[in-house]
Amino acid sequence: MVVFVFPRLVTMLPDKDGPVAGGGQSPPGAEDPAVSLFRDYLRLRTVHPDPDYDGALRFLDRIAEELELPMKKIEVWPDRVVSIMTWEGKNPSLKSILLNSHTDVVPVFQEHWKYDAFSAFKDAEGNIYARGTQDMKCVTIQYIQAIRRLKAEGHRLMRTVHLMFVPDEEVGGHKGMETFVKHPEFQKLNIGFALDEGLANPGEAFTVFYGERNPWWITVHCPGSPGHGSRFVENTAAEKMRQVINSFLNFREKEKTRLNTSECFTLGDVTTVNMTMVKGGVAYNVIPAEMDVSFDLRIPPTVNLQEFEAQIKQWCKEAGEDITYKFAQKHMNQDVTSTEESDPWWSAFSGACKAMNMRLEKEIFPAATDSRFIRAVGIPAIGFSPMNRTPILLHDHNEYLNEQIFLKGISVYERLIPALASVPAFPDEV
């Protein structure tokens, strides 16, 4: 049995922004060690643009030592390390289970926060405030604590379980999962099924994501005739850009209406279009020779991407001569993970949830996570963060998670992980 000896020094200090007594702080020593570990992890500043990845690696190394699990590190890019903790199964030749989480978090606007976003302050209701409480440091610690409990109870699972900790998800995953899935060390993991992040659900149910919308980030370049700002110059960049904007934003209106008029649609079922950047011009009285406009498009897996791009091409053509566009992101893979009851992975996942009386709501993830790279190499992946009764606050001010919800999530994984690791061998595995 592994004795939990994680040092509690930081946790026992009073919170910077909270009262030392009477502010809902548990007396030292009374807090569940899993919550203390979570709060310690939240205090690491793995925040962009300069995440303390070394701090995270040291933290995770220490946990691997406690759990007596080997930790492998692969530098997929200079200063970008993927680390993998492995709990070998009784039958290591079978396909393994991946428990993925990213270590980085998005920046904060501290002036809009009630507490220091890296103090992990816990209020009287047990709500823990910090960047990453929902996205996704909770899941990292929940995986770890579930494995810790299972090991302490003497379990040994049939399939191998890998806990993977990746950098740079929040900045597109290029120097993280996107590169790592093509690495020979990734192939060696022999992954059969993956869990990655999901979203909180404000109600009683838990949301599970079986696919994602494809992110397309596009910049449309509009060249035009320059001239004096006092004249009616023909064929200006601005006139073309106006047409382009109209086409994109008219389509946006249609999709918004489609979402709002259908009872069964969620955000993941329609295409969103947002104009996010505009560039051009040098002076008030000089008509510029070029203007650029950028859009963030999110396209559901049911949309024909070739036809959609043809539509964009048409909009640009209609807006005037010599308009070009280029993509900063253009994810093309539209694979979704099976949620048929006949699918052994889904059946194990949903069966374990059912046994815990959890109601699941299946959705397409509206934004992009590292799951898209995992699915793109043919591995089924489910996005799931066990947080019900919780408002969706990822990337928002005052991101928080209640400690009881956090603790319940550990129990959820304690059932889920053995269920997945017990999926019987497939015919091609023996």
Ligand SMILES: CSCC[C@H](NC(C)=O)C(=O)O
């Ligand atoms: C397209 S890469 C950026 C990834 C980011 N993910 C999340 C979850 O916010 C996004 O969807 O914008």
Ligand SMILES: [Zn+2]
């Ligand atoms: Zn995330």
Ligand SMILES: [Zn+2]
């Ligand atoms: Zn995020």
